[in-house]
Amino acid sequence: MLLLALTGWIGGDALVRGEGLTPWVALAGLLVLVPLIVAFTLRPAVFADDDRLRVRNPFRTIVLPWQTVADVRAGYSSEVFTEDGATYQLWAVPVSLRQRKAAARRRSRAIAAGDPAATRPGGGGIARGTPHLASGDRTIAELRGLSEQSGHRPTAAGEPRVRWAYEIAGPVLVGAVALVVLLAVG
Known part of the structure; x- marks a missing residue:
């Protein structure tokens, strides 16, 4: 969300205060960036x-x-x-390989402490939420x-x-074509 806000702030400023082709370049840039940010972060x-x-x-x-x-x-x-x-x-x-290593350390400690749940396959009771598996696993x-x-x-x-996802690809392609045309003209 912060990245979208920053992009909107910079792009909006260029749209409002820009001169010449700057507002059009900013609009085309926003058409490329906003869908890509949404696609890779929120979607x-x-x-x-x-x-x-x-x-x-x-x-x-x-x-x-x-x-x-x-x-x-x-x-x-x-x-x-x-x-x-x-x-x-x-x-x-x-x-996360880091989370996997941390979960393996916790499991080793639990085994050393004699926890019988830690010796079960899968790290012991996924449904119970034991910390012996990384969240992704x-x-x-x-x-x-x-x-x-x-x-x-x-x-x-x-x-x-x-x-x-044409709702993502469409605006990106339109913005990229407009950006190339505007940069070639300007």
């Missing part, structure tokens, strides 16, 4: 219910019925794999569990759907 999200997984990435929305999901994993990034071999990134579920484990529980439901069938 990414993951929604899951009993029937499907909906992934909203910066430039497209992917709807995957649970029967088409083969696996959900987090390596260096969070990914969902489909039965037909497609891979989609989950931009909204960050993977906990989210991936929850999505994997939901996929395993819901994959057999008849309402979780269908084909994967991918929709490009």
Whole structure:
């Protein structure tokens, strides 16, 4: 939000106080920057219910019925794999190696202290919110569990759907073309 406010302040100032081509260049720049800021900061999200997984990435929305999901994993990034071999990134579920190391240290300490929950697979009780998994890994484990529980439901069938975010790409392209024309003319 701060980045949007800063962009609006600088761009708005150039629109109001600028002379010559400056207001037009500022308008074209705002048409490029504002959708990109929204796409990479506010837009990414993951929604899951009993029937499907909906992934909203910066430039497209992917709807995957649970029967088409083969696996959900987090390596260096969070990914969902489909039965037909497609891979989609989950931009909204960050993977932090630092958080993983901290969770591993907490788990080691808990094991040394004799905590029986720390020796269970998965770090001990994801539903109870134990600190033995990083937050991204906990989210991936929850999505994997939901996929395993819901994959057999008849309402979780269908084909994967991918929709490009024209509401983001359209203004960016129009602004980029206008910016190139204005800079070439001016």
